[in-house]
Amino acid sequence: AQSVTQPDIHITVSEGASLELRCNYSYGATPYLFWYVQSPGQGLQLLLKYFSGDTLVQGIKGFEAEFKRSQSSFNLRKPSVHWSDAAEYFCAVGHHPGDMRFGAGTRLTVKP
């Protein structure tokens, strides 16, 4: 069965610290992989995506993610977190938007 797991429901980091949000998936073939961010009261904004090629992808707002096929993972990273990064982060996988599965989300809190 297709599924997406984000093991961390809530993460707290200090401003300026590094961040890694985990995402694991189960899918029949390598799907397209996405990270979305949802700020309070806002919609889903695409941070980055992986379709093929270089397994390290760069996104907006200084985020990057690395696809590891052997681990079925697509973890999101940022070297230095800013207070404005506090939000909910969703990993999603699928071959097209009608096939997309979302993880449960990880809520990020940033301490001053």
Place this chain on the structure above:
Amino acid sequence: EPEVTQTPSHQVTQMGQEVILRCVPISNHLYFYWYRQILGQKVEFLVSFYNNEISEKSEIFDDQFSVERPDGSNFTLKIRSTKLEDSAMYFCASSGTGRTEAFFGQGTRLTVV
């Protein structure tokens, strides 16, 4: 930058009433979608729409739901007889010819009382 817009941002309705959620997708996009997110739960796919017909739908999208593109710009989701469990954030999304990624609107929070 083009964006998907949804109206209203919040709607409260009584159980059993019909509601219509409205969306204006990005203008040159061809594929349109509805998703929902019940509070505290995952975002779930409801339906996709292409060339004036439903192309995929999930098991959530039962007979009480319908979608329509009444004109060249709007895309609507109708819930015929709302239930308490329909309370959720509903997201509209659209994608272009490549259909590789979805661009989401801000969402409509539906509260059924």
